Amino acid sequence: MTRSVYVTGIDRGDGRQVVELGVMELLTRQVDRVGVFRPLVHDGPDRLFELLRARYRLTQDPATVYGMDYQDAAALQAEKGTDELVSRLVDRFHAVARQYEVVLVLGTDFVGTQLPDELALNARLANEFGASVIPVVGGKGQPAESVRAEARNAHRAYEALGAKVLALVVNRVAPEERADIAERLGARLPVPCYVLPDEPALAAPTVAQIMHALGATVLLGDDSGLARDALDFVFGGAMLPKFLTALTPGCLVITPGDRADLVVGALAAHSAGTPPIAGLLLTLDERPSDEILALAARLAPGTPVLSVPSNSFPTAAELFGLEGKLNASTPRKAETALGLFERHVDTGELLARLSVVRSGHVTPMMFEHELLEQARADRRRVVLPEGTEERVLWATDVLVRRDVCDLTLLGDTDQIRKKAADLGIDLTGVQLVDPNTSELRQGFAERYAQLRAHKGVTEELAYDVVADVNYFGTLMVEEGLADGMVSGSVHSTAATIRPAFEIIKTRPGASIVSSVFFMCLADKVLVYGDCAVNPDPNAAQLADIAVQSAATAARFGVDPRIAMLSYSTGTSGSGADVEKVREATELVRQTRPELRIEGPIQYDAAVEPSVAATKLPDSEVAGRATVLIFPDLNTGNNTYKAVQRSAGAVAVGPVLQGLRKPVNDLSRGALVSDIVNTVAITAIQAQPERPASV
Template identity: 60%
Template sequence: MYVAGLGPAVGKGIVALGVVELLSRQVARIGVFRPLVGDQGPDPILTLLIDRYPTLAPYGDSFGMTAGEAAALLADGRREELISRIIERYREVERRCASVVVIGTDFTESHDGADEMPRELGLNARLATEFGSVVIPVVSGQGRVDLGAVVRSAYHSLVDLHATVVAVVANRAQPGAPTPAGLPVPVYVVPEVPAISSPTVAEVAAALDATVVSGNAAALDRDVLDYVVGAAHVPAVLEHLTDGGLLITPGDRSDLLVAASAAHAAGNVTLAGLVLTIGTPPDPRVVKVIERLNTGLAMLVVKTDSYDTIAAAGRIEARLGPATPRKVEAALGAFETNVDIAELNRLLDVTRSSRRTPLMFEYDLIDRARADRRHLVLPEGTDERILRATETLLRRGVADLTLLGDPAEITRRARELGVEIDGARLADPATSEWRDRFARRYAELRTHRGVSLDLAYDVVRDVSYFGTLMVDAGLADGMISGATHTTAATIRPAFEIIKTVPEVSVASSVFFMLLADRVLVYGDCAVNPDPDATQLADIAVSSAQTAAAFGIEPRVAMLSYSTGSSGAGADVEKVAAATDLVRSRRPDLPVEGPIQYDAAIDPAVAAAKLPDSAVAGKATVFVFPDLNTGNNTYKAVQRSANAVAVGPVMQGLRRPVNDLSRGATVKDIVNTVAITAIQAAT
């Protein structure tokens, strides 16, 4: 797939990112390639893709040659040698990969001002043909009155050069712009997204060669949506401050610095940061006042005056890269929202791999959650990781979300972090209109335990109980908690309120173990310390159902220190009895037990110990006899085999409630939300 930008700054990196993301869900070995890269440092989009997708080849193996090398060959009239050397480098990538995404050259202007577009368009079309690639041209819709003319011109220009065009993308279009018609291939219109096209404070600082006086990584990651020059008196400047605005003012204007910081802290406006011009640092006394306001804003000092600073800032172009993860998520959200992924997938005609890599599994979770969007509640609404995950989930359209906590505190915390949570519902259990209703419901459920209405009214103020009661009442489809709460605090309300499905005696959990080429299911590694035979059978059946719900064909191994009849003892007998119960309840389910782990996973060992088993050597679901064994085994595999452990995922409850590790990362939270959404839909 050859992504070709027709013109400078069209945003082909967004399209390349979207296509690589799409393919990474289907093929285990994907490659990226750029025919030419610049001479001034690593190529940003190539660096981003290699950083994001660990299976890609190293940077040095992913491009043809540098622009300087290409210019030298062209200057000597050796154009065909240039082409052949690029093709040779491409073939090295192609031989190693099932699919390759090529990111075309960047358009520039020659020194005499003549547009290089025709020449570079011809180069890209030629390379695409030589590579045997289909082409996705990307045009800019920015400021275009007749978008259709631009799209048609791009299509016909490439077809006339014998390229095979499968779709056209018009990027950075005006919101609401109609999709051009009249072409034999699909046209996708992606609107301008300020969070993508606007630079971050860090990018502004780098471009202006600024000194960072204050501000952490989160402050420097804020998007700069506007520039405001502070030269007038305080009321006038306050009137012109805008959300996402970067205030540029002389360093001796202490009045404006304090006023703007106070406006930000009070929530009147959400600024991006402060830039002090003419090389004048702020008065230390002023800095102390601003620090006490706890704005979370970065303060930069530049040597130029306000006029030159604003002129230079206006020329800064935002770039996707490893240092801008929020822009990456916004870019993927824009691509996936405005491009028909299923149609594009058919057009690319990529055969799905039988292997399932960690990336493929994780991205499949996002796809499935987006396809049947659910409403989920996150009780820990002020936690930084929850807020950052919320921004990602909303931008990717994974789920609708309710955050619990004081709305003012949640909003303030989000503003400090510079994250966008618009679209999330905020609810405070202490003041919610649902509190009385939930108290009556909880008292009704727990009357047998002596819970009065007054006591219930206090209990439901707890965010975990409140969130669980939202799920019970159908106000949310599922709940995810545990970033700051213990496992007991998360799942106890679920056991009291949600309860297990009728045919299951015990709720349990599984981990998805993402190995290099497959996904295994381990249960139970987090909930039940020492299940009896009946409970172990329930865990096995629940684990098999969970596996099937996530596209893993269940072949269940009931683990023990004995395989078949090779050993004896109470523990072996428990596993044998549980295996018999599973077979009687689910005669259709392949199950083997007692069986040792090596016989369950290794075909060579299985051939020696259980040669006629339908499960031995190819098990996908591993049921451990007790929590001690399961918990230690999953951690051993996770650390020793570099596996990704996703979970614990709760199962057996009437509605999904999942527990996070208190060390959960933003990525862990995103995955768990997607899993919960899928559970709610099945």
Template identity: 50%
Template sequence: MGSSVYVASVEGYTGKSTVALGVLQELSKRVERVAVFRPIVRPDAASYGGRDYVLDLLISHDAVSLSYDECVGVSYDEVHRDPDAALDQIVQRYRAVADRGDPVVIVGSDYTDVGTPTEFSYNARIAANLGAPVLLVLNGSGRGPEDLRTLTDITAAELAANHGSLFAVIANRVDADRLEPIVAALSEADVPAYAIPEEPLLSAPAVADLMSAVDGRLLSGDPRLLSREASGLVIAGMTMPNVLDRLFEGAAVITAADRPEVVVGVLMANASQNFPQISAIFLNGGFALPPQILRLIEGVGNTLPLIETDLGTHATSTALTAVRGRLTKDSPRKVNTALALFDQYVDGAALLDRLAVARSSAVTPLMFEHQLIDEAVADRKHIVLPEGEEERILRAADVLLRRGVAELTLLGDRVLISAKAAGLGVDISAARIVSPDDEELGERFAAEYHRLRRHRGVELEQARDVVKDVSYFGTMMVQLGLADGMVSGSVHTTAHTIRPALEIVKTLPDVSVVSSVFFMCLENQVLVYGDCAVNPDPSAEQLADIAISSAATAAAFGIEPRVAMLSYSTGTSGSGTDVEKVSKATSIVRERVPALLVEGPIQYDAAIDSAVAKTKLPESSVAGRATVFVFPDLNTGNNTYKAVQRSANAVAVGPVLQGLKKPVNDLSRGATVRDIVNTVAITAIQAQQTAGRNR
């Protein structure tokens, strides 16, 4: 590989880190590992634990395996002392990174030396000496097309004077109504040009940075919410009704600690669905809150950060106003927002094609996850999450909405969900919240359920009770087209999730059984395991169905299906009812889908290991190359997937249900936020395929 790109700017506050992160993310979709290099690290890094926060952000990405020290060139002080010697050291340190053969994202300096007009010239020299083309990032805030075109021309000339080359131009922080004319103007420079609109969240400071600016102390609240961004300040020096009128989303409220009525009122407003969620309360003046108020706050389980400072009101507001927000690894909302912006407004694939970064033949877990997200974003579907009051679901919803993976409906009590979201510091405002007690929908769902199940003796009154269950309610939304798919199971059993789908959605034609697969993401490939979650002891006919469904699922997610029907014997080496079942199932698969590559009975080692395959089944087109592994029973499948997951550090994505007319997927009750995000993306992709079938 060895491709590199130098992300540079000609001034400060361009949002260069957003672009660098976007390029890194795009690279990680094609290759297993990406390297990062920072030629000049920031001199003010001490405020971030002695580390350059941009470099810290980039090396925290899953695709980067280098340590912080390996990615550092020199400091500003070293450049000032001897620019030529510093350049020599930069080149030497870069070569140590580039020699690994991974694509390298190089991030230029940040213009801390505001009074040094030659800073870009030095970056141009560095880029030329590293042999890296420059991706120029411009600050488009308040600027028009002609201004940015002129700046590009000047920069291109400076690059040429230093023997560097311009690779592409991205105008960042652009006014939304100027995107198209700016792209048109920049495209005249004969390089790819893009424009990204201003996003206030990215320049909003984190509460932790505000707290540091006033030497604050966390008096109450969840420390994790210190990473939340503050979108502005409200100085609460007026009466309580006037304070409430001035609250806005993400505001940090400043009030004297001897105004307990303001503190209590703002905390109540934050917990109410009728007022915006704020980010923090700063208590200034050096006063202590009365003990009765502290007891009251503790008793209601407050999570909102209450921060004490000894500064007065004016000094506090001045210090907080001066803090500028930064994109750091501790700001997950900013990271997800930045990645979504880059994906939406920059053709990342075209940039990499221009860099001539070839796609790796390996597929890492991270690359597979990117594939899922990209496919879901390309055609957004509507997914219902019945467990809307669960913390992991709310955190996942925040990520899904920011990345544009799907439109979401959360089931549950609106007041409870809003309060819980406020307490967690997550933004779910773009989601629809529906109560399972909704009378209009409940009556509609009950009538439909009664129609579908009256042959089973279900009366209308009984149906009204049934559809209030969140799993039935969510499934009815899918059945009636109010949602394209459903994901549940983080706090419910598999049976609770699947039973409504079996009763209401039902199976596809020619499919006799609903089954499941796990995508097993190994170090450099993705395999499909089925069925590891649903059917305890399938018959030969059901096993054939599982194999055909699993092969179709594999193909739908870009995995060429080569199916291994697993047994404790290979070929004709063994006998017994279990082997005969697998042998019969294999014959059924071959009869029903003659073009499908399938082998069975076959042992796992012969299916996965080419050396073993040469000994046991040398003529097989599947042995040693299998991608879809069909287990003879649930006991074998469930234990095997867990053994591989733990022993090989594999990422197991699933279970993914297959065979239903519309997608419904089950979560493990131990599912992480990342698991939920992946499962929703998979469900959205299945919904795309369902829509394709219906068309």
């Protein structure tokens, strides 16, 4: 069993933070208590640890993360030798290892460390820590043969020093050479070698980083604008028509502040999305007039406009020396980095080689990680009808960066592009469709008229109906142009699911459509049904909800043990409400005898072993229930919200079940993370059914 993983390198500039972040993502999918240890550290903030702490909610005391600083380490090594240095670092490491299931070790960075034979020191520390090693080799700007030679040398060097090399990563290679390098190294190395292409968005500084580096003054812009990546620099000196042709997506425009024509022209192009820019940097300490700034603010709200006192040439010299960094203030870069890692690393193979023993319980973070991984494993297309909604666009940004699924956004395409440009979101690879102008509209109208002819719907009426984004999105799913749909962040539940009832309808064997919430508690995931759709199901419907919910639970790796909830347990109570639950329980036992089910049962007896031992001591479900079926919507909806707010549970859903094809509803208060999770769930529901594990 691996207790620690040591990510190291052979020289500076390897971009290994991408690998360290990716390995941390893998470890947190398996265990909920991952420690971090950096043997040697420079003075100043540790950007990567702050990112890990923010992203993975680490509670580790920062004082325990570090062994000692490089200056003290060099002095100690010079005075008392390497053995003494290693001894002290081993003591600090074990103080962390005793507290955590697994430790991620961040090797030295080969930058101004004043340490002789740094590679050998990393190898020895890994050996003393009992850690498996993942060396990272940088390939930026190097020919393919040189990269391959360095990778082979790195493997030989660490193995010769006794290190247990788990895998090797070559990072930042030319994209066009990635496949060839991977193929040749795969044939020459005895361990897996993963090759990652150079990703410009990771090296690009954000506008905020440029602002701090240059000491620029912010004339216009908001936090989301300052978070944009400056993928290119375009210097404005030409007249406007020529200047506009030079603009590139994500560029930062550098121009003297008295060129009002270029300022307005660049922002007008951004507003039209042709192309969206990162922002403007005005030189010579020239500030546009208040009228021009007011126009700029209306043209492109949130787009940053900065000012510096120097002229363009010194400014350019400073800009070209800047490089983007992963840190807690650049969460979008972290998503890009993880997407890059997950696309080019066989994460299943690497996890198997890590041999980390999975925790016996499931945390909310582990559940959410698994959703994205499971969705990515068999890619599907999900349509999002609310394409101009800001939260949907931010969720789209995350899903694209993480490479989770294919997406279609519905709405006025010009408005979608403008809104995305204002937010600094790149929609490359995302399909945009306007139902009002789409060539699909007529065919959809004919199809809807056929489906609703019994209700008197004509093609003329249907032509108007299918222009509605929810109807249009549902028809895309029905016609196989998308695999699933997610809506509801600005639409009501009825507006979201009514088209599904009319067009997609229930799947064979399901009498009704119902819903569940995945309730992610501190150490487990429970499934609650039905908390969103059916107000007062009868016994047969309640039995159907139980069967559907058990199937949904199993689909997402939750072993179904069904509790049919009531205000009494066993035979202790009577009354119409209790009898409905008792009848539903018996119906499930008759039709699906393989399912483990108990009812009627009270909530405490269902989930608390000590209560179950008193009330139902012989039950295989009581005290261990994972699927909790509420007798009516009033009880279910209030209970899930009470648990969510009072116990701090993460509620994922509602997830609709019983439809032939997946359509899911969002709460109108949904957060970006809720939308991301629901899209991932929808993509998984659209995959062919097979056992899953969480």
